[in-house]
Amino acid sequence: MPLKISSIVYLGLACSFSVSAENFYGDSYRDSRMLGRGNAGIADVTGGIAAFYNPAGLAASKNVSFVPVDLTLGFNKNIYDSLSEISSLTSGNETLSQKFSPFLGKPLALQGGYFPHVAIPGGMVGFFDYMDVNIEYRDPVYPRLDLGARNDWGLIAGGAANVTPFLQVGASLRYFHRKSLNEQLDMASVFNLTGAYLQEIMRRGEGWGLNVGARMKHMLDGDKMWISAGLVVEDLGYTKLKNADRSPLPYRQAQKVNAGLGLGINTPTGPAKVLFDIKELNRPDVSMTKRIFTGVEVPIPGFIFRGGFFQGYWTLGLTTSLIPALDLDLTTYGEELGSAAGLKEARYWMLGLRMGLDAQGGKSGKRHPQKEKLDKL
Amino acid sequence: MQSLMRAFKVHFKVQLSKMILLSLLLPCLALFGSCSNVLRDFPDKSSDDYYVSLAQIYLDQFKFDKAINVITPVLANQPKNYQVVKVAMLSYAGRAGLRVLDLILSLTDLSGSTFFRLFSEHFPGANADTISDMKMAVSILEAYESDPAARTSEFNVIGMFLHWGVLGSTLNGYGYNSNNTPAAGFDACDILDLPEVANTDVVQSLSKALEASSNISGNGGITSALDALLSAPELSAFTNSQETVCPGVAANDVQSCDGMRALVNEGSAGIGIGAGVVTPCP
Numbered sequence: 080m081p082l083k084i085s086s087i088v089y090l091g092l093a094c095s096f097s098v099s100a101e102n103f104y105g106d107s108y109r110d111s112r113m114l115g116r117g118n119a120g121i122a123d124v125t126g127g128i129a130a131f132y133n134p135a136g137l138a139a140s141k142n143v144s145f146v147p148v149d150l151t152l153g154f155n156k157n158i159y160d161s162l163s164e165i166s167s168l169t170s171g172n173e174t175l176s177q178k179f180s181p182f183l184g185k186p187l188a189l190q191g192g193y194f195p196h197v198a199i200p201g202g203m204v205g206f207f208d209y210m211d212v213n214i215e216y217r218d219p220v221y222p223r224l225d226l227g228a229r230n231d232w233g234l235i236a237g238g239a240a241n242v243t244p245f246l247q248v249g250a251s252l253r254y255f256h257r258k259s260l261n262e263q264l265d266m267a268s269v270f271n272l273t274g275a276y277l278q279e280i281m282r283r284g285e286g287w288g289l290n291v292g293a294r295m296k297h298m299l300d301g302d303k304m305w306i307s308a309g310l311v312v313e314d315l316g317y318t319k320l321k322n323a324d325r326s327p328l329p330y331r332q333a334q335k336v337n338a339g340l341g342l343g344i345n346t347p348t349g350p351a352k353v354l355f356d357i358k359e360l361n362r363p364d365v366s367m368t369k370r371i372f373t374g375v376e377v378p379i380p381g382f383i384f385r386g387g388f389f390q391g392y393w394t395l396g397l398t399t400s401l402i403p404a405l406d407l408d409l410t411t412y413g414e415e416l417g418s419a420a421g422l423k424e425a426r427y428w429m430l431g432l433r434m435g436l437d438a439q440g441g442k443s444g445k446r447h448p449q450k451e452k453l454d455k456l
Numbered sequence: 457m458q459s460l461m462r463a464f465k466v467h468f469k470v471q472l473s474k475m476i477l478l479s480l481l482l483p484c485l486a487l488f489g490s491c492s493n494v495l496r497d498f499p500d501k502s503s504d505d506y507y508v509s510l511a512q513i514y515l516d517q518f519k520f521d522k523a524i525n526v527i528t529p530v531l532a533n534q535p536k537n538y539q540v541v542k543v544a545m546l547s548y549a550g551r552a553g554l555r556v557l558d559l560i561l562s563l564t565d566l567s568g569s570t571f572f573r574l575f576s577e578h579f580p581g582a583n584a585d586t587i588s589d590m591k592m593a594v595s596i597l598e599a600y601e602s603d604p605a606a607r608t609s610e611f612n613v614i615g616m617f618l619h620w621g622v623l624g625s626t627l628n629g630y631g632y633n634s635n636n637t638p639a640a641g642f643d644a645c646d647i648l649d650l651p652e653v654a655n656t657d658v659v660q661s662l663s664k665a666l667e668a669s670s671n672i673s674g675n676g677g678i679t680s681a682l683d684a685l686l687s688a689p690e691l692s693a694f695t696n697s698q699e700t701v702c703p704g705v706a707a708n709d710v711q712s713c714d715g716m717r718a719l720v721n722e723g724s725a726g727i728g729i730g731a732g733v734v735t736p737c738p
Contacts, residue, residue, distance in 0.1 A: 183517070219555065420498065421499065422513060424493065
């Protein structure tokens with residue numbers, strides 16, 4: 080009889096998971112180099128990645144780039160910390176809630192992206208696959224598992240043009256499939272978690288997302304310095320996803336209006352940049368401190384050094400060339416998980432690998448620290 | 457050949473210097489990790505969202521006092537806000553010692569224990585503060601919505617455990633000693649000596665827990681299972697009061713008295729102390 084009661088309680092609890100808001104506010108893609116400089120760069124982003132951040136930046140590229148490998152992998156430090164706690168789960172006389180307590184409030188997160196692409200002056204086309212996973216055990220009293228996972232893959236193409244010598248406009252269109260989980264599972268659901276149940280709550284859909292952007296750049300002091308400004312609307316009109324089967328639909332990708340300013344200086348080793356972005360201007364309900372991104376990018380011999388602040392948390396990035404045509408990025412950044420800056424940080428450590436060729440190097444859009452060598456190829 | 461070797465040496469030196477720089481940089485990054493947020497002083501700290509987020513973080517850190525301090529003013533402003541109410545009642549219940557995860561797991565195997573004993577022994581060392589916190593959690597829930605039928609399924613699940621928590625902490629507070637075993641001599645008849653408020657709390661909590669459980673969507677079996685539990689001889693007094701069991705008790709307290717006696721009496725449903733079937737007290 081007691082067993083029966085508890086089983087029934089389980090079943091009752093299992094049906095009580097809740098559903099969150101219907102908009103998904105995660106970024107479409109996160110690039111390790113951009114993250115190193117605080118994920119700032121609406122006003123000054125070039126190369127294929129501009130299709131995600133500000134398509135107008137595609138007009139600034141002077142190179143033809145073929146990048147078959149553009150890989151980013153990252154995890155947050157809680158994953159490392161949690162490894163040492165796993166052994167405690169099977170030892171001692173502690174209750175289960177005590178055993179799980181070291182994991183409370185510490186999200187375990189993974190990120191990864193793959194973005195092979197071809198870029199030409201004024202345009203690009205590429206394939207992308209981006210995933211992030213965030214699992215967090217919360218609340219010691221009535222525990223729940225916040226489960227957020229998403230995998231997008233699809234094609235993206237973008238184009239941009241110079242309207243005037245100072246003004247560029249551009250757009251990018253991506254077609255993508257999404258699988259996502261956005262659930263809060265209570266403990267009974269977790270204990271009953273099966274592959275079939277995960278499939279049941281997995282959201283699947285496909286859609287078309289349109290980014291449009293503009294960028295102004297004004298040269299100062301001859302060609303030694305410039306200032307720039309950018310404005311982009313990501314997922315114009317909100318990107319709704321649909322599917323042919325009856326599986327739950329992913330939340331629609333939220334429209335974001337982002338703006339940025341940049342200051343650049345041409346140095347003997349390449350352009351150095353100072354960048355400042357305010358994102359999600361269309362969401363005044365979100366704390367401003369969560370919408371500010373700043374960064375610098377400084378080329379030094381053999382490296383490109385990046386630093387900045389992502390929602391107030393420091394970021395650092397370093398790019399170097401391991402061998403000609405193969406770049407390595409090391410990046411770390413912190414993201415705010417609370418409602419305002421300074422409440423709760425998730426710090427990520429990321430590794431990026433990029434292999435490709437540039438041709439006809441120009442003054443703008445220099446991404447590789449040893450581009451001169453690449454250009455000679 | 458020599459030029460090739462020279463080029464190789466130069467390349468090796470460059471790569472080596474990079475590795476040295478990287479090996480120096482990584483510890484620096486780790487040191488930077490202790491730095492906090494440069495914008496932390498700028499958020500609007502008068503906003504309720506900020507405090508709800510902060511209270512939730514304190515809750516995750518077992519800092520229940522801080523969570524209560526932070527969420528209380530927000531609750532005063534928004535007693536009908538779902539998230540605020542949830543954080544507030546869980547903060548009080550957490551301070552009282554409620555851990556639903558442990559209760560759920562214990563429910564999977566009640567061998568050697570009983571349903572009510574489980575809840576009573578979940579609150580070792582319960583005192584007036586413990587009971588007060590549990591009752592505060594319940595009052596927050598009822599201020600949000602007193603009718604279980606109008607509450608969400610999640611709130612009824614939480615509510616069910618909160619009511620069981622009031623019941624368990626009260627029984628533990630009055631009938632258990634410091635090593636979390638039933639106090640010597642504490643039996644069904646001693647229930648008559650409990651303060652009336654405690655007696656009432658326990659009986660009402662039992663009733664409310666059942667009502668909440670019957671409003672959990674998708675739980676068709678819960679009600680019937682608990683009905684079966686209530687039909688056990690030890691609990692039949694709860695619904696079929698017999699004045700003979702509680703002699704000398706005012707008529708309006710008879711059912712309460714019987715219910716209390718049934719809860720602590722021996723058997724698969726009772727707390728497991730007392731002398732077996734419900735018999736008249738001396």
